[in-house]
Amino acid sequence: MIWLTLSMALREIRRNAMRSFLTMLGIVIGVGAVITMVTIGNGASAQVRKEVSSLGEDLIMIRPGADRGPGGVREAAKSFESDDVHAIRSEVPGLIAVTGSASRSATIVYGNANWSSTVTGCDMDYLTVSGHTVAQGRTFLPTELVSATPVCIIGTTVQKELFGVDDPLGLRIRVGTVSCQVVGVLAEKGESSMGQDKDDTILMPLATFQRRLAGSTDISSIQLKVAKNQSVNVVQSQVEALLAERRRILPGKPNDFSVRNVQEIASAMSSVTTTLTGLLGGIAGVSLLVGGIGIMNIMLVSVTERTREIGTRLAIGALGSEVLLQFLVEAIMLSVLGGIIGIVTGLGASYLVTSMMAMPFVVSAEIVLGAFAFSMVVGIAFGYLPARQAARLNPIEALRHE
């Protein structure tokens, strides 16, 4: 009987193919949207994690200002100084690289071309920590770092904007108010998951940056790379204690700087994308609800249209419960079919989008099963009322219905 009811419902759906399709469309779009949103969101989260982790899980980043978590406001606080960097280097064991850096945006001019980019003052450990490598030319010489020589290494975006296809090595450009010589070009790194162009950057020796560009000895960021055999957490707490002492933070008071490792940053960033994914998925879920109402509407129309048929079935000896089941199964079949089509199109659409944005394609089985189950529930919930209406028809009146 179950099989028969199913095939009867399927025949009914085929009998009105166009209308059935339009009815399903609401569910198709709803399920498709949920699947697409969540799959793309998961892909973005995965990419953020992958990317931040690719910097190395052994990285620690220190910034001035208390950390208020994602979305929190960073309070203005005293910057670091070169002595802080030296202190960490000499007093905390187990570090491969320690680098203090400062950056600001500046206009870069070469001939008639100008471009706005981020200028970072740093030492050579910065390359190790940030994962940049020099593709053409050379790195800074030790003497250049000490004597604040006006030299710079440019990213490929800056190179393209200022020089086009010409060789920039040895040429002089103006960075803000400083005229400096290009000694190297960084290897291309591409875009980060947050859409940031990592090649749109200029590096210069920290001393040059401080004396000629910033006019202060502030260091806005310290980055550490921990040796393989060292515990990141142990190093992190040692650095925290050292800086608290140097900045005269009283015991029990909150630090006016934050020390975070890459893992923490990765999870903070992916929690943002997870929240966004949930939000978008929820909005898409609302369209599923609308789709369900569409099914109810069509089923009510169908019951009215088929009143005589229902009367005939009742006269032939169908029980009210059998008529109810017939219409309910029809509604469920419509919504489940819509759900399946929605899952397929949703996965297809998100596959297209993720491959276009070079993101990982992460299919979450829970969300696929969840969307399927939800479309079934929608069918039951919104199919029940019309089905009950059909089952409660008076056969005499139903037979007389025109």
Added chain:
Amino acid sequence: MTVPAGSIPVVEFRGIEKVYGDGDYAVRALDGVDLAIHPGEFTSIMGASGSGKSTAMNVIGCLDVPTAGSYRFRGVEVGVLTQDQRALLRRHFMGFVFQGFNLLARTTALENVELPLVYRRVPARERRRRALDALGQVGLSDRATHTSAEMSGGQKQRVAIARAIVTRPSLLLADEPTGNLDSKRSVEIMELLTSLNRERGITVVMVTHEPDMAEYGSRTILFRDGKIVSEGVAA
């Protein structure tokens, strides 16, 4: 026609009343009807509209319940049955033919005839065999795969009759079966019903307002104002 003594009537009305509405607006559609229909009879019910003939038909078909009186179908008191039990009674013992044919749209003749067997849980192969057999009995073996849109009125009514007899019912109820047909088709349908009654022994109750059609029956009952006013037996 004489009724063998001791046989249980298919339909037995005793003082059946059916009242619609209440108080001053009450309409007595059936007003104390006594009636017995025995197996093998072909009963024509006649009467003007509003005479109670349709109500009587609905009560016989267990689609409606009487307000008062006793209705026994094959000896079973119908008044105490639930709606579902009455549906099962229809499913197993009755066949219906309507004025408007009431075939399912966009469905083949074969599938229409199979429908009552579906509700009887007859297996697919057996269902198909019996449906084809019933179509053969109404002379439509070659129309099995046609949908109702592809058939004439007479053919549709034949399919409806096949649907009604496919379950081998104890009682065939026909409500104005020729009402939508021209006279030639009407005669054909009546001849079909008569032959089913004579050759297969199916008990037939037919409501009609056409005296010509009523004459095909073995017995004619005339309703007026909710009462049986005359009862004639065909020669």
